Amino acid sequence: MTKDKIDRDNSKFIYQQICDIILNKIKNREYKKGKLIPSERELSNELEVSRYTIRKAIEELVHQGYLYRVQGTGTFVYDTQGEKENKKNNSKQIGVIMPYTDGVNIEILNGIENALDGSDYTFILKDHFNDYKKEAEIIQFMKSQMVDGLIINPAEDQKDSTAIYDLKSEKFPFVLVDRKLQFCHTSCVMADNINGSYEATEYLIQLGHENIMFLKGHYSNTSTIEDRITGYKRALREYGIEANDVFTYDEQQSRDKINEQIYNHIEKNNITGVICVNDIIVIDLIKMSRKYEIKIPEELSVVSFDYTDKIKHLEIKLTTVNQHSDIIGKKSVNLLLEYIEENNQEKEIQQIYQSCDLEIRDSCKSLD
Numbered sequence: 001m002t003k004d005k006i007d008r009d010n011s012k013f014i015y016q017q018i019c020d021i022i023l024n025k026i027k028n029r030e031y032k033k034g035k036l037i038p039s040e041r042e043l044s045n046e047l048e049v050s051r052y053t054i055r056k057a058i059e060e061l062v063h064q065g066y067l068y069r070v071q072g073t074g075t076f077v078y079d080t081q082g083e084k085e086n087k088k089n090n091s092k093q094i095g096v097i098m099p100y101t102d103g104v105n106i107e108i109l110n111g112i113e114n115a116l117d118g119s120d121y122t123f124i125l126k127d128h129f130n131d132y133k134k135e136a137e138i139i140q141f142m143k144s145q146m147v148d149g150l151i152i153n154p155a156e157d158q159k160d161s162t163a164i165y166d167l168k169s170e171k172f173p174f175v176l177v178d179r180k181l182q183f184c185h186t187s188c189v190m191a192d193n194i195n196g197s198y199e200a201t202e203y204l205i206q207l208g209h210e211n212i213m214f215l216k217g218h219y220s221n222t223s224t225i226e227d228r229i230t231g232y233k234r235a236l237r238e239y240g241i242e243a244n245d246v247f248t249y250d251e252q253q254s255r256d257k258i259n260e261q262i263y264n265h266i267e268k269n270n271i272t273g274v275i276c277v278n279d280i281i282v283i284d285l286i287k288m289s290r291k292y293e294i295k296i297p298e299e300l301s302v303v304s305f306d307y308t309d310k311i312k313h314l315e316i317k318l319t320t321v322n323q324h325s326d327i328i329g330k331k332s333v334n335l336l337l338e339y340i341e342e343n344n345q346e347k348e349i350q351q352i353y354q355s356c357d358l359e360i361r362d363s364c365k366s367l368d
Helices: 014-027 040-047 051-064 080-089 103-116 132-144 163-169 193-206 223-238 255-268 279-291 325-342
Strands: 067-070 074-077 093-098 122-127 149-152 174-177 188-191 212-217 245-249 273-276 301-305 319-322 351-354 357-359
Touching (some): 014 040, 014 051, 040 051, 051 067, 067 132, 093 103, 103 122, 103 279, 103 325, 122 132, 132 163, 149 325, 174 325, 188 193, 188 223, 188 325, 193 212, 193 273, 193 319, 193 357, 212 223, 212 255, 212 279, 255 279, 273 279, 279 301, 325 351
Parallel strands (some): 149 174, 174 188, 188 351, 273 301, 301 319
Antiparallel strands (some): 067 074
């Protein structure tokens, strides 16, 4: 067998030549569909190129749908024929892809499980840890497992990813949950974050607060966050409050730095009310209040989204916006099964907004 070589005088990038070599081996059945290909180290030694270049080529082929990765095992050739055979066998399985399996996502999963209970369908769960590259790999893995459809809570940063757009182009049944994507108009089920945030802000205004801060992390940039900011600003505007204060901090800093940044901003701007974008952010706020001995609600009123297990056991019972994540999970299943059972991903796109409720507890105080 002739050894494959990289032509360094070729106008093609080296990683593109590697892609061609791998594709030829798939075509010639040296790399068999559904089977493991050599490791990055083995390919690096064979082709006499860096592992970084091998990795780039593999990532490109994963993105194109020729390969998929399984964490801790390796890289496999995507088996489209196996998928066709499985469709004949009617697997009745859906894939669920989440950023993390905690907090709100646990509630969504509970809803998914309840909706599938008693049906013929089961589900496979994978986490992408907010990494769009990992998400793309999982999508290919799920398809290799011949799932009938996907429910996806997408990674935050999608600017360099086409994995979800490709699903739409392929007419593969899928539904997004919790957040939508600006570049890809598709079916999704999410909370009515604009009205939920509006109601939270309105509540603080009616308690006499005008210096109200919206607190978010630097790494929180999704349609969900944008909608919550929109609702906050709309309430201030409609009540004639000109100032709006969206404060963003780097949540990956040290605890002391986080405490200092939040405290200084509150003191400098005479903030009396805070809306926290989620449970993670409100925990940072509570930790800051402990350090600087700020009393809630006597000195600072606080509203947060998501009454999850993380915050249910805090010393203060927080007023929260309840987005009914379990219902979101149930509705996502119902919508996906419509697409699967009718075999019609081209039916009208549906964007379902689940109404939110403001649960008033003990973390807000009237200024009157």
